[in-house]
Amino acid sequence: MMGAEHMFLYLDSCHNTMRLHRIVATEHQERERGYERMRGSRITYVVVKSNETLADLSQRYGITHEELRQLNPGLQEIVVGDVVKVWTHGGETREPKAGQQFVLGFYAGPMGVSLPGSQASLHQHSALLSAIAPYWFDLHLGSAGQIKSRVAAATIRTQVADAHRRGVKVLASIHNTDKRPGTSRTQVLHSAITANRTVFVRNVLRLVEEYGFDGVNLDFERLKPGDTANYTAFVRELASQLHGQGKLLVVDVLGDANHQPFSMDFDYPGLAASVDYLGIMTYDEHKPAQGSPGPVASLPWVERTVRLAINAGVPPRKILLGIAAYGYDWTDNNPGARALSYAAIQRLQSQHKATAQFHPTYRVPHFDYRDARGDLHHAWYEDARSLSLKLDLVRRFNLGGILHWRLGLEDPASWGPIRAKLSPIEK
Structure with missing residues (x-):
C-alpha cells in the first residue's frame, strides 16, 4: 500500500483564512518517527478552536485519549491555536480535483403540474452535470438496515444507463423521508447505524x-x-468500503446559519474527513411548516452558512453549496405554503398581473398578489439572477461545486451562469 497522505490545516494570519496543505510521507518515514500506522488510516493535523477540549477532539475523530498522546508526545492540555495530530479512519484521503466543479443534481419524477419531473432537464443539460442523485430509495421502516425502493428495478436500470450514455454519473440517493403511523424515522435510522450497521452497509454496497x-x-x-x-x-x-471500490460518497447536511433544529445534529468536519463531498442544503431558510413568509435562501443566510462550515473546519473544496430551484406561495392567515417550480410561479405571476421585485438585502425575487377570494399571497422564489449571485460564493470561497434541488424546477436561464461560473465541470 502507498504511504499515508497527511493533511495539514493551519491558519494563514495574512489572509485570516483556513488553507489546506498536503504533506505526503511514506509508511517508512512514519515508522522512523515512532508511529505505528493503522491500515486504512491517515493523520490529520487540526487547529484547536476556541473552547475546544481533548474530549471534543476524541469524540469528533473517533480517537482515544491514549492515541492522541501517542501522536502528540507530551500533550496534556490544549488551547486555541494549538496544532494537534489525530487519526482518521476510513481509507485514503480523496481531495476533489482543484479547478473542477462538481455539479450534483437531484432527480425525481413529476409531482403534478406545479412540480415537473427531471428527465427533460437531464437530457438538455447533461454536459453541465457531474452526477445525478435520483430520489429512489428510502430506509425500510419495517426492517432495520434494509432499503426500500420507490421505483421498479427496470426503471432504475434504464435511467442509469441513459445517464451513463450522456456522461453523467448516478449516485444511489438514500433518504429517511418515508412515513408510517406509529413508526419513528429517527429510531429506524438509529438502529440502522448502530445495532444493524453491518447489515446496512452490506445492503448499500449490494445496491x-x-x-x-x-x-x-x-x-x-x-x-x-x-x-x-x-x-x-x-x-x-x-466511505472506507465505497472508496475501496473506487466509488463516491456524498453526505447531505442541513444548513446551519440560524442554528435550526436538526442542523446541529451533524458533525460537519467529522463527516467531511471521510466523504468526497459534504452537500450543505442551504435552502428552506423559511420553511412551510413555520408559517412565516420569506425567502427560500437569502444570499446573506447562505453566505453565513458557508462561513460557519469553513470556520468549523470543513475544507472548502469538500463543500457542495445547496442551490434551490423552486419557490413557495404563502397565503396570509393560512398555515404552510405551496411549493412551485419556476415555471409555475411565472404562470401565477402572469395570471394575477403581479409585479416581481428583487429584494435589495435578500437578493432574491418575490411578488405579492390577491386571489379570487381577496386573500393576500406572498411568492418567494429563485431565478437565474439569484442563482448567479450564489455561484459567486462558490468561486469566492473556492467550494467544490453545487447541490441542485432539483432538476426540472429551475429557471431555464440559470444554466447560463452555471456554464459561465462553474466550468470546467468535473466528469
Missing part, C-alpha cells in the same frame, strides 16, 4: 453493485438525539 451506481448520496435530514458520533462513525465505515 451499488446491483445497478452499477457510481457511488452513494446519503440524505438523512434528522438524527435521533445523541446519534451525532454514531452517524459520523457509520459514514466513516461506509
Whole structure:
C-alpha cells in the first residue's frame, strides 16, 4: 500500500483564512518517527478552536485519549491555536480535483403540474452535470438496515444507463423521508447505524453493485438525539468500503446559519474527513411548516452558512453549496405554503398581473398578489439572477461545486451562469 497522505490545516494570519496543505510521507518515514500506522488510516493535523477540549477532539475523530498522546508526545492540555495530530479512519484521503466543479443534481419524477419531473432537464443539460442523485430509495421502516425502493428495478436500470450514455454519473440517493403511523424515522435510522450497521452497509454496497451506481448520496435530514458520533462513525465505515471500490460518497447536511433544529445534529468536519463531498442544503431558510413568509435562501443566510462550515473546519473544496430551484406561495392567515417550480410561479405571476421585485438585502425575487377570494399571497422564489449571485460564493470561497434541488424546477436561464461560473465541470 502507498504511504499515508497527511493533511495539514493551519491558519494563514495574512489572509485570516483556513488553507489546506498536503504533506505526503511514506509508511517508512512514519515508522522512523515512532508511529505505528493503522491500515486504512491517515493523520490529520487540526487547529484547536476556541473552547475546544481533548474530549471534543476524541469524540469528533473517533480517537482515544491514549492515541492522541501517542501522536502528540507530551500533550496534556490544549488551547486555541494549538496544532494537534489525530487519526482518521476510513481509507485514503480523496481531495476533489482543484479547478473542477462538481455539479450534483437531484432527480425525481413529476409531482403534478406545479412540480415537473427531471428527465427533460437531464437530457438538455447533461454536459453541465457531474452526477445525478435520483430520489429512489428510502430506509425500510419495517426492517432495520434494509432499503426500500420507490421505483421498479427496470426503471432504475434504464435511467442509469441513459445517464451513463450522456456522461453523467448516478449516485444511489438514500433518504429517511418515508412515513408510517406509529413508526419513528429517527429510531429506524438509529438502529440502522448502530445495532444493524453491518447489515446496512452490506445492503448499500449490494445496491451499488446491483445497478452499477457510481457511488452513494446519503440524505438523512434528522438524527435521533445523541446519534451525532454514531452517524459520523457509520459514514466513516461506509466511505472506507465505497472508496475501496473506487466509488463516491456524498453526505447531505442541513444548513446551519440560524442554528435550526436538526442542523446541529451533524458533525460537519467529522463527516467531511471521510466523504468526497459534504452537500450543505442551504435552502428552506423559511420553511412551510413555520408559517412565516420569506425567502427560500437569502444570499446573506447562505453566505453565513458557508462561513460557519469553513470556520468549523470543513475544507472548502469538500463543500457542495445547496442551490434551490423552486419557490413557495404563502397565503396570509393560512398555515404552510405551496411549493412551485419556476415555471409555475411565472404562470401565477402572469395570471394575477403581479409585479416581481428583487429584494435589495435578500437578493432574491418575490411578488405579492390577491386571489379570487381577496386573500393576500406572498411568492418567494429563485431565478437565474439569484442563482448567479450564489455561484459567486462558490468561486469566492473556492467550494467544490453545487447541490441542485432539483432538476426540472429551475429557471431555464440559470444554466447560463452555471456554464459561465462553474466550468470546467468535473466528469
